[in-house]
Amino acid sequence: MKTPAFSLKYFSPAAPLRSWVSSYYIFEADVPMLSDTLRAELPQVRFMYEGNGTFSYGGGVAVPMPQAALCGPTNVAVGFVARGPLKIFGAGLLPAGWAALVGAGASEFSNMLADLQDVAGPVARRALHRMAEARNHREVVAAADAFFLLLSMQAKPPPLWFTRAADEWLASSINPDVNELVKMTGMSSRQIERLALRVYGASPKLLSRKYRALQAAVRLGLDPEAGWEVAAGGVFYDQSHFIRDFKTFVGMTPNQFTAKDSPWLARLTIAKRQSLVTMPKLNFVS
16 A cells, blocks of 8 residues: 555643643655645744745745744745655644743744744754654654743743633634623723734734634635535625635635645544644634
């Protein structure tokens, strides 16, 4: 039997990390070249321990990806081009995790890459080496747990009261209303905007647009036969508005997203089959 060219597997981080780190994933591709589109997403820590690649944000100039990279939160779709064979470990940082483990304002890193060693120090290089030498996925995950646990020893107290309210606000409504977040937190619109920029990397208004489109993409991916109207959920003005926002945050039109052999549908199927008990609610639409 021929070995598949691509492999994507999800894992849960160590228990003490689950308030800060969403799921882990390991992507492997035994191909000479790969071109893909990544939707707008949570900030990511990525270790490319085999191969090399570039990111382009919103159709911009290609930026080389460091082998150990801190990828800030994205508010546009991102093009990814790589030379393989590839082995990539990735982990999504929840907003509370960004505040605790990185600490810098998330908006300063939005839609950009940074060398993880510049942020985390030599522990990032050690984790990269351990992953490159790992004999199996279990050892890769162990290297990641060790890396994040070391970072957590110097963690800063995150504003959990805000991230819990904002995560719930984003994940529980198909059309998050900024006024609802104001009511939930008892803060002024200006205070909420400052906090959202610092922890989420975007204003509440932009976050609402982003998660409205991402939730629609999940609905469309899970039931493509239902059509765009069902996926839109009645929260877009019309079809052109839906397509415009979908393309901004997902990187393609709904028709391209649901095309036969679409990598997006394949990834959604894999994620559904491997869904983790520990996966945070926000992760399902991020």
